[in-house]
Amino acid sequence: MRFFLLFLAAASLAGCGTQGPAGFSSAGTIDPQQFMAASSGAEASGYRIGPSDKLSLTVFQVEDLSFEEIFVDASGKLQLPLLGSVQAAGLTPAELSTDLERRLGERYLRNPRVSVSVSEAASQKITVDGAVMKPGVYEMRGRTTLLQAVAMAEGGTRIADLRKVAVFRSAEGRPMVAVFDLAAIRRGEAADPIVLGDDVVVVDTSRLSARYRDIIEVLPGLAVFAYL
Known part of the structure; x- marks a missing residue:
């Protein structure tokens, strides 16, 4: 949880000067299809080479x-x-x-x-938090999807709302968030997105602070990344 709180603190600083959702602008929204194509592996924008790659x-x-x-x-x-x-x-x-x-x-x-x-890609780190069996920081080896990332944390708890799984990431120094329906992904009704090194995955957005829950509510749709 400590890693997630640090991420949210950084996001809050980046959004300084806004008043929660009232200051949220969807002008930075990224088309989900464009995101899926751009994050199809190690060639995703901004990927930094690591040892043993x-x-x-x-x-x-x-x-x-x-x-x-x-x-x-x-x-x-x-x-x-x-x-x-x-x-x-x-x-x-x-x-x-x-x-x-x-x-x-x-x-x-x-x-x-x-x-x-x-x-x-030999290894990258990802944080999985929220309503999962074993929250923590996990090492990814090669291409990793959202389903695989949650599986690293041994899946959601019995009370987890898998319809709302948030992925936080930094793009060009700016924090972003998108929400995915993990239940639909498991049923094959939605695409399983690629997660990137340093992403923070939060299962069940009800566990976020009120400020972040409100921001997520005004996103233009599920699986769409938007700047915080």
Whole structure:
């Protein structure tokens, strides 16, 4: 619960100057289909490479510097020909691509073009709280859906309202929230969304503070992310 309270405190600071739902604006609403497409795995916007991630690295027209599979070591570095040890952990794939282009361009290649993608994310953390059997912080390995995240916490309690499961996340430094019907997802009546590292999942929104319950009530619909 401590992790969730810290998240909500940060969200409150970001929304400073508003008066609860009266200050809420849906102008930042994200289309659910757009969200589902954008969060389909490790290539989701803002993903930062971590130790033991498996990457695909391509240097255009230079096969000796290209790898279908290359692993970030435990210290967060890549071991590459010519360049040696290069820091990868903490960077997005785009940032790493830019860094490698700069390094190669300074000494070895003229106008190099580098593409980096994450083939498999080794581990990310997610917080599952609320009406679940074992609230806590869990390690995700690779692609993880909302159903799988809740299963990590051994599912909802007998009194949990699974029709209202909130997912809080930070996008470009701004807190966001969406509400999903986990019961409908289990029945196959709704898509099972991908959750991302550092998301906070709260089963049964009745357990949130009145301020956050009111904000959620004015969202334009279930499964729609909106800025807090």
